[in-house]
Amino acid sequence: MKSFSFKNKGSIIRTIEEPKVKKKVWTFDRITYWLVILIISFFISRFVYNTVNIIKGNGQIVFEKLAINFTDDIRLEELYIQEGEKINIGDTLFSYLIENNQSNHELNIQKAQIKSKLAKDLISIEKEIMMKKALLKGIQTQLKLTQNSYNKLIKMVLLEINSYEELQNIKSKQTLLKSKKTILQEEIIALKKLKNEYSKTSDDLITYYFPQKKFNYYIAKQIGISGTTNFSNGEVCYRQQEVLTIHNPKKVQIRAYFSQNYAQYVTEGTIVQIKFPNGTYSNGKIVHSYISTYALPSEFQKKYEPTERSILVDIEPINQNEATTWGKFYLMDVKLVIKRFF
Helix, strand or coil: CCCCCCCCCCCCCCCCCCCCCCCCCCCHHHHHHHHHHHHHHHHHHHHHHHHHHEEEEEEEEEEEEEEECCCCCEEEEEECCCCCCEECCCCEEEEEEECCCCCHHHHHHHHHHHHHHHHHHHHHHHHHHHHHHHHHHHHHHHHHHHHHHHHHHHHHHHCCCCCHHHHHHHHHHHHHHHHHHHHHHHHHHHHHHHHHHHCCCHHHHHHHHCCCCCCEEEECCCCEEECCCCCCCCCEECCCCCCEEEEEEEEEEEEEEECHHHCCCCCCCCEEEEECCCCCEEEEEEEEEEEEEEECCCCCCCCCCCCCEEEEEEEEECCHHHHHHHHCCCCCEEEEEEECCC
């Protein structure tokens, strides 16, 4: 039997080693890609959150105020306080005159008419004085004649030529004439006094019929701080216009405006987050909601857009100890946030 022998050479078949899998390396491009994805996701989430949950509004810190106005037109004579000055009860704030509703032209016409009437009255008085003097002169002449007749008649009565009754008649006539003389003299004196009054200068006559107006003074009835004064000394303030406002710093609140779209969420008792101009935050509560809508103030209104009407509410601090902090931002704008769900 033939024997076989195998070659002891190495095998021709070789095994191929599998290539090693390289670990993924965070390259700059990969980092940038995922960073962009995260940023986009963050802004989308934030947009959805703000759209669904956040209601934004604008407001202004104000104090409770007392508006001083009048039912008549007035002329502000002198203002005794400055804006921001502290006011106590009993302080004199300003002096004023109540204006006549007539225009200067109408007053000048009325004064001219009065002067003309006074001149006519003066002429009438002078005529009446002259007539009274003429009557008085006639009575004096009659008295002189009756006195002569009386003297002659006495002699005739003594000689029993005339009766005593005739003498009594003349005496009665003298008494009547003397009475008329006295009345006329008193009337002439009274007319002369009246003439002297009418003989005053035109300015005095106008002053007589248009007496100098007296100043009135406005006395403070509550404590507070003087607000903006809209008028200067000597200016006319028409009825219902505010002459001055008095603010009470102990009662601070926010006058807030919200879009009408969120009317169901902007109700009394709702908690509002407030962001002040210096970046600090506080919480407040809606205490009053106005029935009507109001035009958005110019500082909150977007330019070149129609005037927007908004819901108006008053917000007060939840913690009254924060009222002083709120008061530091008087008349400053604040940002407001209401969370619908969480």
